[in-house]
Amino acid sequence: xxxxxxxxxxxxxxxxxxxxxxxxxxxxxxxxxxxxxxxxxxxxxxxxxxxxxxxxxxxxxxxxxxxxxxxxxxxxxxxxxxxxxxxxxxxxxxxxxxxxxxxxxxxxxxxxxxxxxxxxxxxxxxxxxxxxxxxxxxxxxxxxxxxxxxxxxxxxxxxxxxxxxxxxxxxxxxxxxxxxxxxxxxxxxxxxxxxxxxxxxxxxxxxxxxxxxxxxxxxxxxxxxxxxxxxxxxxxxxxxxxxxxxxxxxxxxxxxxxxxxxxxxxxxxxxxxxxxxxxxxxxxxxxxxxxxxxxxxxxxxxxxxxxxxxxxxxxxxxxxxxxxxxxxx
Numbered sequence: 001x002x003x004x005x006x007x008x009x010x011x012x013x014x015x016x017x018x019x020x021x022x023x024x025x026x027x028x029x030x031x032x033x034x035x036x037x038x039x040x041x042x043x044x045x046x047x048x049x050x051x052x053x054x055x056x057x058x059x060x061x062x063x064x065x066x067x068x069x070x071x072x073x074x075x076x077x078x079x080x081x082x083x084x085x086x087x088x089x090x091x092x093x094x095x096x097x098x099x100x101x102x103x104x105x106x107x108x109x110x111x112x113x114x115x116x117x118x119x120x121x122x123x124x125x126x127x128x129x130x131x132x133x134x135x136x137x138x139x140x141x142x143x144x145x146x147x148x149x150x151x152x153x154x155x156x157x158x159x160x161x162x163x164x165x166x167x168x169x170x171x172x173x174x175x176x177x178x179x180x181x182x183x184x185x186x187x188x189x190x191x192x193x194x195x196x197x198x199x200x201x202x203x204x205x206x207x208x209x210x211x212x213x214x215x216x217x218x219x220x221x222x223x224x225x226x227x228x229x230x231x232x233x234x235x236x237x238x239x240x241x242x243x244x245x246x247x248x249x250x251x252x253x254x255x256x257x258x259x260x261x262x263x264x265x266x267x268x269x270x271x272x273x274x275x276x277x278x279x280x281x282x283x284x285x286x287x288x289x290x291x292x293x294x295x296x297x298x299x300x301x302x303x304x305x306x307x308x309x310x311x312x313x314x315x316x317x318x319x320x321x322x323x324x325x326x327x328x329x
Contacts, residue, residue: 023071023095024287025063026146027280028169029056029155030130030162031074032108032123033081036272036311051311052088053110054130055152055185058273058312061092062280062302066319068287071095071146073139073169075129081107082129088313098139105129112272112312119272123189131159135168143169144176148209148283152183153200153216157190163199170206181209183279184216193219201236209286210238211279214245226251230258240292242282244275252296261296264304264329273312278303281322301325 031054038047052058057072064070072094076082078101085107089096108125125131143149149169156163173180182204186196197220204210210233217229226243230253233241243251249263281302285295302322309315317325 022069022145023142024069024147025060025150025283026071026073026098026143026148027056027060027063027150028073028166029152030054030108030125030128030158031057031072031076031085032110032125032128033084034110034112034272034312036112036270037114038310048111049310051313052085053112053273053312054108055154055183055273055276056150057085057089058276058316059150059183059280059283060094061088061313062277062306062316063284063287064092064094064280065316066281066284066288066302066322068280068284069095071098071142073098073142075100075102075105075133075137077101077106077129078103079106081109098142100129100133100137102129102132105132112270114270119270121187123187125158128158131162133159133165134161135165138165138169138172140172143172143178146173146178147287148179148181149173150181150183150279150283151203152185153196154185154187154190156199156203157187157196167203170203174206179208180206181211181279181283182207183211183275184213184220185275186213186216186219188219196220204233204238205236208239209283209292210236210241211275211282212241212243213275214243214248217243227258242278242292242296244278250278250296250300252292254292259293259296261293261300264301264325266304266308268307270310270315271307272310273316274303274306276312277306277316280316298322298326301329 034051034053035048108128110123250261278299282299305317
């Protein structure tokens with residue numbers, strides 16, 4: 001998508017006109033309507049739970065449920081999934097002033113299936129409205145007024161134009177003293193490891209907060225030792241690195257120290273969106289004044305609670321639920 005006219009796309013702002021309210025956290029990426037596989041019914045039929053996904057949208061909702069002021073940057077189709085996302089964000093208090101809608105491209109959709117090895121994704125996103133987003137579509141004033149810009153590897157991997165738009169957003173954020181947060185979220189179906197590594201690490205070199213996943217880092221760098229992984233991202237120039245290690249918890253590192261954050265014990269039902277919940281909750285607590293280790297401990301509980309229900313969004317806990325779990329721990 002290019003509102004400058006090179007693709008001939010007719011676009012409109014969703015939600016409202018004008019510059020909109022100032023938000024602290026702006027998330028950027030691709031929302032996707034979700035169909036999550038449920039256990040077989042008594043009749044043996046397979047059913048799917050309709051919901052919402054997209055890594056940075058999940059993180060935006062997680063941050064909003066923790067009380068942060070959040071907005072979202074993307075493009076949606078003029079379709080049922082797009083309408084559904086606008087209703088979702090309105091319910092969650094996520095500002096949609098910076099959402100573009102188009103009747104030329106559709107909103108992406110994906111399916112989640114489950115087996116003994118975990119959860120698996122099947123995406124239908126080629127030429128989605130978000131994938132056609134371009135640097136010329138960026139809400140420059142909104143980015144300049146935010147406190148943190150949050151993006152991911154998926155935000156860049158969905159298309160060349162979206163990749164360039166993220167780089168432009170990062171440059172604009174840094175120009176205006178806005179902090180940048182980046183989650184790897186590597187998806188092999190989007191791009192090969194060599195290209196993903198080059199792009200992600202060029203972006204992460206400009207990040208204040210880096211959220212690499214341990215499996216992602218192994219694929220992108222070949223490293224296997226967590227300390228070596230932390231060293232790698234600190235050497236890129238990231239101010240704070242939070243290595244997400246799944247069942248092993250997380251580790252928060254700066255040039256001066258590193259602290260291991262244990263996994264909060266729960267019975268996992270569906271881990272879809274757990275990492276996104278971690279990132280959103282972490283950034284919400286940073287905005288609230290927590291230091292990184294405090295924010296990571298809080299985020300670990302939020303991510304664990306998310307795993308107790310099906311779907312990427314529905315089970316994301318509120319601040320009250322996280323506080324209750326922290327008190328009981």
